[in-house]
């Protein structure tokens with residue numbers, strides 16, 4: 001079993017589940033007047049107060065409002081339209097292979113319901129999707145443990161609780177169109193598909209995109225997988241009822257905000273590489289006003305702009 005230090009190095013951990021969803025006090029126009037850099041704190045006392053608040057947020061949830069992270073409009077043109085990966089069927093497990101449903105039932109009870117995830121559609125999807133089929137054989141025995149696991153290429157499959165938290169925060173259900181940035185193993189996409197969503201997912205590492213596509217197809221999940229940089233989203237398919245990002249950029253990509261449909265949510269970790277980040281849920285109203293909610297501290301792999 002991996003040590004806590006190893007787990008932190010390979011994926012995201014939520015140090016302490018915080019279910020206090022606090023509404024940020026600011027509501028801002030999606031386009032135009034958002035800062036491109038975090039506000040500069042002018043005085044030492046301000047810095048000290050913010051550090052105290054930051055630490056308190058990580059430990060127990062901070063009761064004051066948190067400034068929204070920057071949302072940036074890039075000037076460089078977007079890449080070509082993402083192209084769906086051609087499916088090649090992966091080996092299917094032998095029909096007598098254990099389905100491990102009892103481990104999933106226990107996982108949902110002890111790791112997910114115990115942390116106040118209540119959406120029955122999310123809980124049922126996680127009871128159903130065989131997480132052990134999305135991880136390499138050498139860590140398959142740990143597939144239902146409470147931490148992320150390595151999936152190759154320096155990437156991870158997320159901690160099950162984080163998958164549940166983000167799926168619930170998206171607020172989507174059967175028939176909703178969802179875009180995921182950061183396919184990884186394909187597990188999060190499978191959970192959303194099991195919830196009845198129409199799922200599109202983009203992965204920057206081509207080998208992972210191909211492998212995830214094959215796994216999803218072999219297990220019978222209808223998910224459209226594309227290889228490429230997800231920074232620009234997939235505008236030809238949008239707008240979306242929900243967008244979920246499973247790697248952490250240092251700012252919110254404006255193109256993803258632009259592809260939110262009415263009352264849709266963008267769930268995204270934002271923050272510096274290698275340090276604690278903040279999980280945000282952004283929602284856009286009909287007028288284009290964006291509201292951000294701080295869902296707590298997380299640690300995700302970086303959002304990169306190339307597959308290297």
Ligand SMILES: C[S@@+](CC[C@H](N)C(=O)[O-])C[C@H]1O[C@@H](n2cnc3c(N)ncnc32)[C@H](O)[C@@H]1O
Nearest residue numbers: 157182183184185187188204230246247303304
């Ligand atoms: C924590 S892993 C994703 C876990 C995944 N959702 C799963 O269920 O296995 C983050 C993934 O985001 C990918 N990624 C990072 N930057 C990206 C980008 N700009 N566009 C698309 N994918 C990106 C990484 O290659 C990695 O596979």
